[in-house]
Amino acid sequence: MKDILRLFVLAAVMSLGWLNWTHASEDIVAAGSQTLKGDVLKIEGEYYVLKDPTGMEVRLHVDQTSQLDSDLKAGDKIEAQVTDKGHAQSIKRDHQ
Numbered sequence: 001m002k003d004i005l006r007l008f009v010l011a012a013v014m015s016l017g018w019l020n021w022t023h024a025s026e027d028i029v030a031a032g033s034q035t036l037k038g039d040v041l042k043i044e045g046e047y048y049v050l051k052d053p054t055g056m057e058v059r060l061h062v063d064q065t066s067q068l069d070s071d072l073k074a075g076d077k078i079e080a081q082v083t084d085k086g087h088a089q090s091i092k093r094d095h096q
Helices: 001-030
Strands: 035-042 047-051 058-062 076-082 090-092
Touching: 035 058, 058 090
Parallel strands: none
Antiparallel strands: 035 047, 035 076, 047 058, 076 090
């Protein structure tokens, strides 16, 4: 009986450690990204060119790993989650 209890406690402790490790790895991924808002000026193959609220043009790389809200076109207002290297992780229409 004691062996079963020890096994149960060990499994519980290990699963809690796994949850904390998984949560920490998600924080690392999120820390390297930022949210950008702007108007789509043009789409050139795998690149979307945005005009941000300050008037700067920003070029985003979009590929099959990017999650797109819907078919986007020039003139759409969007909100994008972007890595520090300019890759769009997700893009959705900004309904403001």
